[in-house]
Amino acid sequence: MSNESARRSPPPAQLVDAAGWVWRALVLAAGAWVLLQAAKRLYLITLPFSAGILLAALASPLVALLRRHRLPRALAALIAGLAGLAVVGGVGTWVVYQIVGQGPSLLASAENALSDLSISNQQLSALRDNAINALQQQAENLAGPAWTGLVTATETLVGLFIAVFVSLYLLARGDTVWHWLVGLLPRRARAGARQTGPIIWHTLGGWMRGTALVALFHGTVVATTAFIMGVPLAIPLGALVFLGSFIPIVGGLVFGGFAVLVAFASHGWVAAGILLGVLLGLNQFEAHVLQPFLIGRYVELNALAVVAALTAGTLLWGVAGAILAVPLTAAVHAGLKARPKPQPASESARVPADDGVDGDCDRTPNP
Numbered sequence: 001m002s003n004e005s006a007r008r009s010p011p012p013a014q015l016v017d018a019a020g021w022v023w024r025a026l027v028l029a030a031g032a033w034v035l036l037q038a039a040k041r042l043y044l045i046t047l048p049f050s051a052g053i054l055l056a057a058l059a060s061p062l063v064a065l066l067r068r069h070r071l072p073r074a075l076a077a078l079i080a081g082l083a084g085l086a087v088v089g090g091v092g093t094w095v096v097y098q099i100v101g102q103g104p105s106l107l108a109s110a111e112n113a114l115s116d117l118s119i120s121n122q123q124l125s126a127l128r129d130n131a132i133n134a135l136q137q138q139a140e141n142l143a144g145p146a147w148t149g150l151v152t153a154t155e156t157l158v159g160l161f162i163a164v165f166v167s168l169y170l171l172a173r174g175d176t177v178w179h180w181l182v183g184l185l186p187r188r189a190r191a192g193a194r195q196t197g198p199i200i201w202h203t204l205g206g207w208m209r210g211t212a213l214v215a216l217f218h219g220t221v222v223a224t225t226a227f228i229m230g231v232p233l234a235i236p237l238g239a240l241v242f243l244g245s246f247i248p249i250v251g252g253l254v255f256g257g258f259a260v261l262v263a264f265a266s267h268g269w270v271a272a273g274i275l276l277g278v279l280l281g282l283n284q285f286e287a288h289v290l291q292p293f294l295i296g297r298y299v300e301l302n303a304l305a306v307v308a309a310l311t312a313g314t315l316l317w318g319v320a321g322a323i324l325a326v327p328l329t330a331a332v333h334a335g336l337k338a339r340p341k342p343q344p345a346s347e348s349a350r351v352p353a354d355d356g357v358d359g360d361c362d363r364t365p366n367p
Contacts, residue, residue, distance in 0.1 A: 036316060036317070039317075040317065043320075044155060044158065044159060044162075045162070047159060047320055048158075048159040048160070048161075048162035048163040048166065049162065049163075049166055050324055051159075051163040051166075051167075052162065052163040052164070052165070052166025052167040052170065053166065053167075053170065053204070054204065054208055054327065055084070055163065055164075055167040055208075056166070056167040056170035056171050056174065057201065057204040057205040057207075057208045058205065058208040058209060058212060059080045059081070059084060059167065059171060060171065060205055061205070061209070062076075062080045062083075063076045063077055063080050063171050066079060066080065073171075073172055074172045076171075077168055077171035077172040078168065078172075080171060081164065081167065081168045081171065085164065091239060092239075095235070095236040095239045095240075098233055098235070098236045178197060181193075182194060182197075192339055195338060195339075196334075196335045196338045196339055199334050199335065199337075199338040200331045200334050200335045200338075202298070202334075203298055203299060203330050203331055203334040204327055204330075204331055205298075206295070206298025206299065207295060207298055207299050207326070207327050207330055208327070209294075210291075210294035210295035210298060210299075211245070211246055211248075211295060212246075213290075213294055214245055214286055214290045214291070214294060214295070215241075215242045215243070215244075215245035215246055215252075216242060217282075217290065218241050218242065218245045218252045218256075218282055218286070219238040219239060219240075219241045219242030219245065220238060221278065221282060222237060222238045222241045222256060222259055222275070222278065222279070222282075223235050223237065223238025223239075223241075224238075225274070225275060225278050226238070226259060226262075226263065226275065229263065229267060229271050229274065229275070230266075230267065231259070231262055231263045231266055231267060231271060231275070232262065232266055233262060237258065237259040237262060238259075240255050240258055240259070241255050241256050241259060243255065244256065246323055247310070247319070247322045247323055248291075248306055248310060248326050249283075249287070249303075249306065249307065249310065250310070251322070252279065252282060252283060252286070253279055253280075253283055256275075256279040256282075259275055259279075260272045260275050260276050260279070263275045287303075298330075299326075299327075299330040299334075300330075300333065300334070300337075301326070301329065301330055301333060305329065305333075306326055306329075309325040309326050309328075309329040310322055310325055310326060312325060313325025313326075313328075
């Protein structure tokens with residue numbers, strides 16, 4: 001038996017390496033799955049914190065501009081936060097008011113438009129009837145008591161409060177938070193974190209600002225087109241397209257579909273076709289002009305990686321995953337590219353050990 005085992009040849013080195021990569025990948029996948037499940041359970045913390053970080057990255061240039069005018073950092077962060085709240089809160093309140101006020105009549109118009117369709121196929125007729133029933137139910141919900149969504153409204157308000165607090169705190173004391181996080185890492189990892197942290201923050205800020213400009217362009221064009229054609233809720237529909245455009249590639253088209261439906265319900269097929277053509281043109285203009293010029297210089301991801309990250313995020317966490325997947329992937333990619341290269345043993349032995357987190361503040365991601 002011993003002679004037989006001695007004659008056995010060892011497994012090929014390539015197979016050993018492949019097995020090592022496979023079990024390590026399985027461990028990473030299991031850890032990522034556990035973290036994702038915990039994030040889903042704690043969505044009232046993870047989602048507002050993520051939104052707060054992205055909002056801080058978006059508002060950091062305004063804070064830097066105010067600080068150049070010799071304003072204290074806390075005051076600059078407060079001014080930027082209040083300005084953002086005033087704009088978002090005012091526009092959001094007006095949009096909700098318009099939708100609630102015109103929603104029932106618009107749903108009735110959509111129901112009449114679907115009823116007038118001459119569909120001979122039995123399955124299409126059943127689909128039309130289901131759509132009419134769904135519209136009638138939505139109309140009843142809009143007319144029903146507002147207190148039925150009390151839990152959702154409460155969670156939304158709590159999430160908004162946490163997101164605003166996180167963004168303001170990062171804008172006011174982001175360097176302190178970063179020093180604390182770096183201090184939690186092992187000594188050998190602190191120098192690398194100080195080097196990659198500012199690059200990741202720069203990538204997040206560039207993605208947020210570029211995406212916001214693209215979304216603003218989409219929303220403005222859709223609202224202007226709908227207003228010229230006399231489509232009701234033109235500005236609220238533009239605001240909806242603006243929010244949807246934060247989902248790359250498909251967000252503007254998917255959320256713009258609501259604008260197409262409203263145009264169909266109010267003005268028929270011609271207006272809906274025109275608005276659909278505008279959305280398709282915007283999608284191509286974004287892919288070939290806006291994305292490379294506004295976002296490509298910050299986020300070095302090709303279209304295939306964006307689609308893969310977007311699909312995975314949507315499957316794992318719905319709309320929230322679709323919004324967070326691309327900036328998270330871009331940040332990880334930027335961090336991996338900027339990580340310090342390993343030094344030879346002779347050189348690394350001469351590098352002095354990092355004695356703490358009292359490094360140069362300018363090298364930390366300072367919102």
